[in-house]
Amino acid sequence: MSWQATAWAIKQFTGSTRRKALLLALANYADPNGVCWPSQERLAKDTEQSIDSIQRHSIALEKANLIERVIMPKRRGHYAGYRYRLALANLGSAGERETNKLRPGQAAKQRRTAPHGLRYKPSLEPLYEPSDARAPVESRLRAFQAQLEPLEVVQNRIAQRIGSDGWLILGDMNDHQRSYLSKLERQGLLDDKTLGEAVLAARCVARK
Numbered sequence: 200m201s202w203q204a205t206a207w208a209i210k211q212f213t214g215s216t217r218r219k220a221l222l223l224a225l226a227n228y229a230d231p232n233g234v235c236w237p238s239q240e241r242l243a244k245d246t247e248q249s250i251d252s253i254q255r256h257s258i259a260l261e262k263a264n265l266i267e268r269v270i271m272p273k274r275r276g277h278y279a280g281y282r283y284r285l286a287l288a289n290l291g292s293a294g295e296r297e298t299n300k301l302r303p304g305q306a307a308k309q310r311r312t313a314p315h316g317l318r319y320k321p322s323l324e325p326l327y328e329p330s331d332a333r334a335p336v337e338s339r340l341r342a343f344q345a346q347l348e349p350l351e352v353v354q355n356r357i358a359q360r361i362g363s364d365g366w367l368i369l370g371d372m373n374d375h376q377r378s379y380l381s382k383l384e385r386q387g388l389l390d391d392k393t394l395g396e397a398v399l400a401a402r403c404v405a406r407k
Contacts, residue, residue, distance in 0.1 A: 204229040206351035233285035
């Protein structure tokens with residue numbers, strides 16, 4: 200499963216909750232390049248739809264340029280299978296993008312080595328760092344690392360806590376609700392009660 204593909208799918212507008220469920224199911228099977236080949240029977244079971252609905256919504260997603268389909272050889276006793284490719288945007292890592300911005304020789308200039316003629320005399324004084332002084336530093340470090348964590352990773356963790364339909368429920372929430380839950384999860388403050396209330400509210404809205 201590619202969490203990038205899942206994060207991409209939840210942001211797409213399909214015009215139908217059933218089409219959205221199908222797109223999320225495809226993203227669940229996709230590799231980092233957005234390619235997968237689950238059977239139509241498997242997709243029907245995952246999304247609780249009929250084979251006819253899967254075929255109809257697949258065509259709609261293809262017309263919307265959200266997926267591409269290539270028919271695969273039919274197996275005896277099964278519907279025709281397809282190789283799917285999600286229309287993912289360029290998801291190059293942030294590290295790769297930053298590296299590409301460097302001018303030739305720039306990285307080498309940033310590395311400095313000590314002069315060969317110098318020798319550093321080690322300190323003979325014992326190291327002492329009280330635990331109570333170290334705790335605030337560690338706390339700030341954890342908070343800083345949490346802010347660097349991609350939003351998609353945080354929301355994927357929330358979706359896993361919700362269950363098998365976690366991404367579908369997150370898709371029914373508005374941006375404010377998702378942002379609020381993500382903030383709490385980053386801070387380690389998202390308890391089961393708060394999450395359960397948000398899920399219940401999203402399900403009530405989806406039924407209307």
